[in-house]
Amino acid sequence: MSSLLDSSQIHESLKHLQFIDYLHVSGFSLLVFEHFITIDSEIKYVWGSHWGLMKILYLLTRYLPFTDTSLFIFRHFLPHLSSHNCLHIFRATTWFVMVGLSIAEVIFTLRTWVMCGKKKWLTFSLPVFFVVSWTSNYYLAGKATDTVTFNYQPHMPRGCLVTGGDMTLIWTNWTLLFVYDFANLALMLIPAIQIFKQKGKSRMTRAIFTDGIIYYIYLFIVSLANLIVVVALSPDYFDIILAIGRIIHSILACRVVLHAREVGYSQSIGVTAS
Numbered sequence: 001m002s003s004l005l006d007s008s009q010i011h012e013s014l015k016h017l018q019f020i021d022y023l024h025v026s027g028f029s030l031l032v033f034e035h036f037i038t039i040d041s042e043i044k045y046v047w048g049s050h051w052g053l054m055k056i057l058y059l060l061t062r063y064l065p066f067t068d069t070s071l072f073i074f075r076h077f078l079p080h081l082s083s084h085n086c087l088h089i090f091r092a093t094t095w096f097v098m099v100g101l102s103i104a105e106v107i108f109t110l111r112t113w114v115m116c117g118k119k120k121w122l123t124f125s126l127p128v129f130f131v132v133s134w135t136s137n138y139y140l141a142g143k144a145t146d147t148v149t150f151n152y153q154p155h156m157p158r159g160c161l162v163t164g165g166d167m168t169l170i171w172t173n174w175t176l177l178f179v180y181d182f183a184n185l186a187l188m189l190i191p192a193i194q195i196f197k198q199k200g201k202s203r204m205t206r207a208i209f210t211d212g213i214i215y216y217i218y219l220f221i222v223s224l225a226n227l228i229v230v231v232a233l234s235p236d237y238f239d240i241i242l243a244i245g246r247i248i249h250s251i252l253a254c255r256v257v258l259h260a261r262e263v264g265y266s267q268s269i270g271v272t273a274s
Contacts, residue, residue: 008208021076027247028069035062038258045261056253058257061104062120068096071228075160078166086160097246098141101136105135105180105255111256114183116191133180139174144169153190171230174245178223185216188206220247 042062049055071093075086113126147166191212222245 008245016250017076021073024069024072024076024118024243027068027243028073031065032246034254038254041258041262045258045265046170049261054257055106057103057107057110060163061100061107061250062255063095064100064103065247068093068100068246069243071096074273080141081160083150083160087148090148090150090160091145094145094242097242098138100246101249104132104249105130105177107253108181108184108212108215111260112187115212127160129183131211133176138175140169140176144173147152160240167230168234171227174223174226174230177245178220178227181219181223184212185220188212188216212256213254218248218252 018172046055046058058094071089075081075089081089109126109130113122116122144166147164149164151161151163221230226245
């Protein structure tokens with residue numbers, strides 16, 4: 001049964017909710033901005049290409065975040081949602097985010113595999129590592145959502161008030177993602193050092209290695225920020241962890257695909273011209 005909060009507690013909750021709203025709307029705006037500044041490249045390098053695994057992964061990673069972020073905003077702006085409805089929307093959003101994150105990580109993992117020379121031991125170990133890591137992540141996400149609680153307040157004009165959740169499960173979830181990304185970065189650093197020492201390597205190879213290292217640094221920063229949020233802030237900031245991490249993963253994964261195809265196309269034009 002929900003307990004009523006006094007006016008000062010409601011005021012504080014609304015301040016938190018407003019801050020989270022700003023971040024969600026900013027994240028959605030970033031997605032729209034990213035879409036407009038890269039749509040030309042997408043039309044040129046993706047839309048006209050043959051259907052394959054990478055094209056499907058790209059399109060899912062590119063467009064699913066609009067659904068995810070809309071659900072976040074939807075939950076915070078609807079008036080007088082019951083605790084039951086808040087929980088259902090939160091669970092749906094969480095699973096959309098988890099699926100989106102895992103698809104983006106498939107793109108990063110495939111890029112690591114290619115850049116490491118498609119070695120046989122990686123052909124076996126990377127899929128196993130991915131399945132083990134993400135099976136654990138899905139399990140922990142499911143357990144974490146079961147612990148999240150909402151408190152319906154009739155005097156709150158809109159949104160859902162998160163009042164509890166197992167922070168340890170959420171912290172462990174993001175730690176596993178952090179470890180997975182770190183392992184992929186470590187795998188890329190070994191051949192990357194050799195690549196940059198050899199002047200003769202192609203521009204495409206150098207570009208993808210550079211993207212990989214820089215993008216993983218971005219992901220580390222996001223994951224570290226999420227871990228700090230989990231440890232330092234109250235449960236009603238859960239949405240920040242999910243939304244921002246999801247958006248950054250989507251943008252970086254799509255940039256990886258577009259940049260690789262752009263460089264590959266430029267090289268093919270150069271070979272044809274010569």
